Amino acid sequence: MPVTIHDVAQRAQVSASTVSRALSASHLVRGTTRERVLAAARELGYQPNPAARSLITGRTGNIGIVVPDLNNPFYTGVLRGVQSRARQGGYAVFFADGEEDPVAEEALVRAMSRQVDGVVVCAPFASDAQLRSLAGLTSLTLLNRRLRDIPAALMDSAGGMRQIVDHLAALGHRRCAYLNGPNNAWSNRERRRGLRAAASRARMAVVEFGPFEPKFEGGVQAADLALADGVTAIIAYNDLMALGVLSRLADRGVAVPQEMSVVGFDNLLYAAVCAPPLTTVAMPMEAGGRAAVDLLLSGIDGTGDGAGPHRELPTNLIVRATTAAARSRSARPHVDNRRPAAGHAASGPTAAAVHRPSGGRSAALPE
Amino acid sequence: MPVTIHDVAQRAQVSASTVSRALSASHLVRGTTRERVLAAARELGYQPNPAARSLITGRTGNIGIVVPDLNNPFYTGVLRGVQSRARQGGYAVFFADGEEDPVAEEALVRAMSRQVDGVVVCAPFASDAQLRSLAGLTSLTLLNRRLRDIPAALMDSAGGMRQIVDHLAALGHRRCAYLNGPNNAWSNRERRRGLRAAASRARMAVVEFGPFEPKFEGGVQAADLALADGVTAIIAYNDLMALGVLSRLADRGVAVPQEMSVVGFDNLLYAAVCAPPLTTVAMPMEAGGRAAVDLLLSGIDGTGDGAGPHRELPTNLIVRATTAAARSRSARPHVDNRRPAAGHAASGPTAAAVHRPSGGRSAALPE
DNA sequence: TTGAAAGCGCTAACAG
DNA sequence: CTGTTAGCGCTTTCAA
Numbered sequence: 001m002p003v004t005i006h007d008v009a010q011r012a013q014v015s016a017s018t019v020s021r022a023l024s025a026s027h028l029v030r031g032t033t034r035e036r037v038l039a040a041a042r043e044l045g046y047q048p049n050p051a052a053r054s055l056i057t058g059r060t061g062n063i064g065i066v067v068p069d070l071n072n073p074f075y076t077g078v079l080r081g082v083q084s085r086a087r088q089g090g091y092a093v094f095f096a097d098g099e100e101d102p103v104a105e106e107a108l109v110r111a112m113s114r115q116v117d118g119v120v121v122c123a124p125f126a127s128d129a130q131l132r133s134l135a136g137l138t139s140l141t142l143l144n145r146r147l148r149d150i151p152a153a154l155m156d157s158a159g160g161m162r163q164i165v166d167h168l169a170a171l172g173h174r175r176c177a178y179l180n181g182p183n184n185a186w187s188n189r190e191r192r193r194g195l196r197a198a199a200s201r202a203r204m205a206v207v208e209f210g211p212f213e214p215k216f217e218g219g220v221q222a223a224d225l226a227l228a229d230g231v232t233a234i235i236a237y238n239d240l241m242a243l244g245v246l247s248r249l250a251d252r253g254v255a256v257p258q259e260m261s262v263v264g265f266d267n268l269l270y271a272a273v274c275a276p277p278l279t280t281v282a283m284p285m286e287a288g289g290r291a292a293v294d295l296l297l298s299g300i301d302g303t304g305d306g307a308g309p310h311r312e313l314p315t316n317l318i319v320r321a322t323t324a325a326a327r328s329r330s331a332r333p334h335v336d337n338r339r340p341a342a343g344h345a346a347s348g349p350t351a352a353a354v355h356r357p358s359g360g361r362s363a364a365l366p367e
Numbered sequence: 368m369p370v371t372i373h374d375v376a377q378r379a380q381v382s383a384s385t386v387s388r389a390l391s392a393s394h395l396v397r398g399t400t401r402e403r404v405l406a407a408a409r410e411l412g413y414q415p416n417p418a419a420r421s422l423i424t425g426r427t428g429n430i431g432i433v434v435p436d437l438n439n440p441f442y443t444g445v446l447r448g449v450q451s452r453a454r455q456g457g458y459a460v461f462f463a464d465g466e467e468d469p470v471a472e473e474a475l476v477r478a479m480s481r482q483v484d485g486v487v488v489c490a491p492f493a494s495d496a497q498l499r500s501l502a503g504l505t506s507l508t509l510l511n512r513r514l515r516d517i518p519a520a521l522m523d524s525a526g527g528m529r530q531i532v533d534h535l536a537a538l539g540h541r542r543c544a545y546l547n548g549p550n551n552a553w554s555n556r557e558r559r560r561g562l563r564a565a566a567s568r569a570r571m572a573v574v575e576f577g578p579f580e581p582k583f584e585g586g587v588q589a590a591d592l593a594l595a596d597g598v599t600a601i602i603a604y605n606d607l608m609a610l611g612v613l614s615r616l617a618d619r620g621v622a623v624p625q626e627m628s629v630v631g632f633d634n635l636l637y638a639a640v641c642a643p644p645l646t647t648v649a650m651p652m653e654a655g656g657r658a659a660v661d662l663l664l665s666g667i668d669g670t671g672d673g674a675g676p677h678r679e680l681p682t683n684l685i686v687r688a689t690t691a692a693a694r695s696r697s698a699r700p701h702v703d704n705r706r707p708a709a710g711h712a713a714s715g716p717t718a719a720a721v722h723r724p725s726g727g728r729s730a731a732l733p734e
Numbered sequence: 735t736t737g738a739a740a741g742c743g744c745t746a747a748c749a750g
Numbered sequence: 751c752t753g754t755t756a757g758c759g760c761t762t763t764c765a766a
Binding site for chain 1: 369414415416417418419421422427429437438440443444446447450451454459460461462463464466475477478479480481482583610611614617636637640641642
């Protein structure tokens with residue numbers, strides 16, 4: 001049977017209200033009394049009952065986070081950032097894994113909404129309408145998703161793409177492949193947008209493939225398609241796919257980076273330790289998590305600092321060992337099987353769409 | 368201003384208690400009344416206030432989990448299992464990352480204790496006393512940690528080691544290295560124990576190194592030591608270290624598995640996709656998380672099924688491409704630098720201790 | 735500066 | 751089967 005505020009009051013010879021004040025609004029109570037109360041509380045090991053407190057104050061001291069997939073190290077990085085910042089601010093965190101299902105995500109937020117003061121939502125697949133409806137239930141902050149009037153921490157994917165393109169262009173690459181992640185994911189649209197813009201400026205041709213599952217297997221699948229096209233560099237939607245590409249290229253006897261350059265996105269731990277170490281764009285995962293919490297709490301505490309509700313975090317290219325000067329077009333000793341026919345490949349989910357520097361947009365991949 | 372039970376009562380033309388009953392103990396209320404109440408609740412979008420409910424019932428409907436390091440994919444696997452099972456049981460989950468600091472871990476559990484019905488604790492470094500003291504605050508279930516009277520989900524590390532030893536022995540390996548993880552981690556002690564027992568039975572010599580940081584870098588560091596000793600196989604405390612070993616061996620020009628076999632532990636995603644794919648022991652991470660929650664809830668709901676409080680989950684060896692028949696001792700073309708002197712190496716944290724089949728225990732690594 | 739009293743929203747006796 | 755009553759532990763008026 002836990003100790004209550006009355007036990008403390010009795011031991012300190014004061015009323016419960018005085019104990020309450022001594023604990024939360026200490027300036028309203030005389031110094032000596034406060035000492036006495038605090039001592040009593042310590043001796044008894046008193047811990048306020050959060051339910052009772054929350055019942056009257058209307059605040060819970062908790063925040064929530066929902067992520068689409070805990071197996072993806074990207075989100076565990078975000079989770080770390082969220083948790084550490086929340087703890088600093090005295091908040092505990094509720095956690096839920098939506099398992100990439102938008103309806104589960106919505107249900108989870110709904111379930112949480114009564115016991116948190118706000119929630120950080122990583123929901124690349126949820127619809128705008130869903131998100132807005134959730135915003136009616138509790139304070140929301142989005143991660144990597146831009147929605148008018150809803151605060152969000154954004155990572156500058158487009159800027160990362162620009163850095164990739166500049167890097168590859170400087171190495172003499174004129175024609176690159178982009179392996180799309182899920183078409184309905186904000187990050188993929190953002191990366192593709194940044195890529196098209198940068199490629200157009202750099203007069204680099206981009207051949208698009210996909211969408212693919214943003215995992216190792218997706219990369220394996222994609223590698224063959226890119227190889228058949230004759231590009232000199234492959235830009236993957238994320239590191240997991242890039243790892244799949246590397247694996248497949250190794251199997252096919254294509255030397256990286258001599259015969260093919262490969263770039264990923266995210267800078268997961270494994271990008272640094274695979275062989276050869278992967279050139280990739282570092283996404284500020286923990287910083288993103290922290291920023292999301294800051295935004296959320298500043299909304300909750302009313303300490304909104306007048307800055308707009310969207311905070312954009314910089315990304316930066318990490319050049320490792322999978323990118324090098326473009327090979328000459330003739331030297332491809334080990335590659336034996338090509339894509340069968342160009343016409344047929346234009347349909348279905350793995351169709352390629354050449355995006356020319358002119359800026360024209362392919363019909364196969366409308367945005 | 369959220370809708371309360373009274374709003375529903377008014378709309379359904381009943382008292383608040385009837386609403387309450389209709390919602391939680393529906394058999395105590397007439398069918399037609401229940402319908403009416405449920406309809407009213409739905410129309411109003413009523414969601415019970417968990418704080419008020421918990422205040423009177425004394426239960427929160429939440430459980431907590433604390434992990435030592437969210438960057439370790441092992442724990443994110445556990446987290447997934449915990450979350451999915453908790454959700455099935457209607458529980459929400461509080462989450463905290465102890466960041467490998469035992470005092471932080473304790474503080475986190477303490478902070479959680481008032482707003483959860485129990486917590487799953489992954490605390491390889493906390494002392495027994497700390498854990499017992501926490502068990503006084505709230506229901507606890509441990510993961511991979513055996514403590515009398517406290518329920519725990521255990522993974523059979525020792526059994527995994529036995530499988531490794533049998534596998535290597537069958538391949539003709541007579542002398543293997545074990546790279547210790549943290550000495551105070553339960554899993555490491557357990558693995559070492561299983562290894563010694565199995566090696567003794569198989570008449571295999573085991574040379575121990577470490578302890579090392581259970582990460583990629585630790586494996587890199589350890590690889591050189593093991594190489595200098597002339598073993599034909601290296602068993603790493605976990606996959607992260609094994610990956611470091613593979614990387615270092617590749618740098619040193621040692622062919623895996625021809626010249627050296629390598630085995631990991633955990634079966635992380637990356638063990639399957641690295642090159643060459645890693646032979647390792649699969650730890651049932653999600654199943655462990657689910658089992659821990661089952662244990663916890665069966666204690667909470669009083670549905671303890673009479674089974675002892677410790678549930679042991681099986682592990683199994685996944686043979687991939689980093690293990691092969693032992694090389695003959697003479698063929699080591701690429702290895703150039705050896706460990707300087709045997710005597711000196713017996714002190715300090717990276718000392719080696721040969722564990723002979725006799726079962727004698729080395730003084731350098733007391734248990 | 736302190737205490738008494740009145741709830742926050744809900745559930746659990748206890749009557750009817 | 752349903753309504754009335756009495757709190758759960760805390761904070762917050764309002765008086766003193």
